[in-house]
Amino acid sequence: MASSTEPSTAQRTGRRSGDSGTREAILVAAREHFAKSGYAGASLRTIAGAAGVDPALIRHFFGSKDDLFAATLEIPPEVTDRLGQALESASDGIGEALVRAYLGMWEDPASAESVRAMVRSAIASDKAADRLRGLLGEQLHASAPLLLDRPDGRVRAALIGSHLIGIAVARYLVRVDPIAALDLDTVVTLCTPAIQRYLTAPLPLEPSSE
Amino acid sequence: MASSTEPSTAQRTGRRSGDSGTREAILVAAREHFAKSGYAGASLRTIAGAAGVDPALIRHFFGSKDDLFAATLEIPPEVTDRLGQALESASDGIGEALVRAYLGMWEDPASAESVRAMVRSAIASDKAADRLRGLLGEQLHASAPLLLDRPDGRVRAALIGSHLIGIAVARYLVRVDPIAALDLDTVVTLCTPAIQRYLTAPLPLEPSSE
Numbered sequence: 001m002a003s004s005t006e007p008s009t010a011q012r013t014g015r016r017s018g019d020s021g022t023r024e025a026i027l028v029a030a031r032e033h034f035a036k037s038g039y040a041g042a043s044l045r046t047i048a049g050a051a052g053v054d055p056a057l058i059r060h061f062f063g064s065k066d067d068l069f070a071a072t073l074e075i076p077p078e079v080t081d082r083l084g085q086a087l088e089s090a091s092d093g094i095g096e097a098l099v100r101a102y103l104g105m106w107e108d109p110a111s112a113e114s115v116r117a118m119v120r121s122a123i124a125s126d127k128a129a130d131r132l133r134g135l136l137g138e139q140l141h142a143s144a145p146l147l148l149d150r151p152d153g154r155v156r157a158a159l160i161g162s163h164l165i166g167i168a169v170a171r172y173l174v175r176v177d178p179i180a181a182l183d184l185d186t187v188v189t190l191c192t193p194a195i196q197r198y199l200t201a202p203l204p205l206e207p208s209s210e
Numbered sequence: 211m212a213s214s215t216e217p218s219t220a221q222r223t224g225r226r227s228g229d230s231g232t233r234e235a236i237l238v239a240a241r242e243h244f245a246k247s248g249y250a251g252a253s254l255r256t257i258a259g260a261a262g263v264d265p266a267l268i269r270h271f272f273g274s275k276d277d278l279f280a281a282t283l284e285i286p287p288e289v290t291d292r293l294g295q296a297l298e299s300a301s302d303g304i305g306e307a308l309v310r311a312y313l314g315m316w317e318d319p320a321s322a323e324s325v326r327a328m329v330r331s332a333i334a335s336d337k338a339a340d341r342l343r344g345l346l347g348e349q350l351h352a353s354a355p356l357l358l359d360r361p362d363g364r365v366r367a368a369l370i371g372s373h374l375i376g377i378a379v380a381r382y383l384v385r386v387d388p389i390a391a392l393d394l395d396t397v398v399t400l401c402t403p404a405i406q407r408y409l410t411a412p413l414p415l416e417p418s419s420e
Contacts (some may be wrong), residue, residue, distance in 0.1 A: 026375020035334065036248055036250060036251070037247065037248060037250075038246055038248060038251070038334075040246060040247075040413065041246070041247050041248070041251050076302065080294050084385065091255075102284040104412075110342070113320040114316050119333065120333055120334055122249075122383075122384050123329065123330055123333045123334070123379065123383050124245065124330055124333070124334050127366050129383070129384045129385065131382050132384050132385075133385060133386050136380060136384065136386045137386040137387055137388075141237060141390060150229065154388055155388055155392075155400065158380060158387065158388055159400060160382070160390065161380055161389075162373070162377045162379070162380040162386070162389055162401075163372070163373050163375075163376050163377075163404070164376065165235060165376045165379050165380060165384075166371075166372040166373050166375045166377065166379065167373075167376065168372065169333065169372070169373045169375050169379060170368060170371055170372040170375060171372070172341070173332075173333050174333065174339050174342050174343050174375075175343060176343050176346045176347040176368050176371055176372070177337065177343075177347055177368065178347075178363075178364055178365055178368055179347075179365075179368040179369065179371075179372055182365075188412060188414065189414050189415060190365065190369060190415060191369070191372075192414070193407070194373070194404040194408070194413060197403070197404065198404070203322055203400060204399050204400060204402070204403060205396060205399060205400060206301075
């Protein structure tokens with residue numbers, strides 16, 4: 001984290017405690033501001049002020065407001081790798097592995113803020129919804145060999161995405177009790193059967209209804 | 211709907227096509243503005259401008275910004291009554307009745323905008339989350355005799371709330387395909403088994419873990 005000493009010097013020169021600290025401080029300020037004001041209402045000047053840097057430095061690191069917004073939604077590759085590995089588990093363990101990797105993404109400090117920002121933004125504005133739409137539908141389908149092999153795989157992926165996003169909204173964003181208060185293992189145990197059925201049990205419809 | 215003729219007269223005198231038209235025009239403008247700018251960023255002046263009325267008229271009809279915000283989230287009693295009736299269905303039909311009444315609330319023009327605004331606001335700001343938190347957890351539990359009778363009823367209500375809110379987010383807010391494109395009956399058929407299991411099938415945990 002960048003130190004907050006000598007803000008006026010930092011504002012003038014853009015120098016803080018090294019590039020990665022500055023970059024991170026801008027991202028923290030940007031996530032907070034985008035979440036509060038929405039994409040349309042957010043300004044680079046306000047974000048720069050909150051991060052204690054010159055607006056020019058934001059352009060230097062990130063480019064446009066659009067690029068900065070995209071950067072606030074980035075999930076580190078090691079986190080998405082864990083999701084990918086879960087989707088390649090043996091078919092009777094894939095439900096639990098998926099729920100655990102997915103909720104892990106919401107609990108891991110390396111990704112929690114990005115995921116939160118992505119969902120908040122996607123629900124607040126159509127502009128940001130594309131990314132989440134792809135993750136919950138197409139990308140989930142494409143990453144799971146089990147789903148790719150099935151004619152109803154896309155419906156299954158969307159049902160799984162619907163349940164997973166709902167668990168996250170209830171537990172991490174709206175904080176519905178007791179699902180917000182239960183420990184992670186208990187939530188995984190409770191939700192795994194429904195996810196596993198969407199993965200492998202017969203659906204109540206013919207595949208043609210996709 | 212209020213007519214948009216003579217906006218300058220309307221602005222000066224606050225008269226439009228009758229009180230209920232004016233009230234509705236303010237609500238439409240307020241929902242749009244709260245969704246775009248968030249609660250903190252929203253201003254009565256901007257809402258009044260968009261509705262073509264004097265800000266004083268908003269205070270006359272609704273009181274404070276807080277009261278106006280609450281009014282944008284109101285769901286008509288006939289819609290909530292349908293949900294209540296669904297929760298009192300016979301136990302083997304309650305899953306389908308609940309999913310149908312819940313998704314109906316998102317599709318009925320009388321409530322669609324309020325529900326959308328409530329979820330958007332609840333996810334964007336903690337201030338608005340209380341209402342949705344109550345609906346998805348405590349109120350769902352208290353309205354379903356089937357759940358009130360069980361020691362694990364609150365966990366079941368939260369799991370059901372999690373799945374239902376996720377279906378709505380995927381179908382109506384983020385528009386994940388194919389769940390956004392499927393007709394209502396198909397979505398009800400696909401999601402009913404998981405909801406029914408959360409209502410009546412044994413949970414993978416002892417009730418004491420609530």
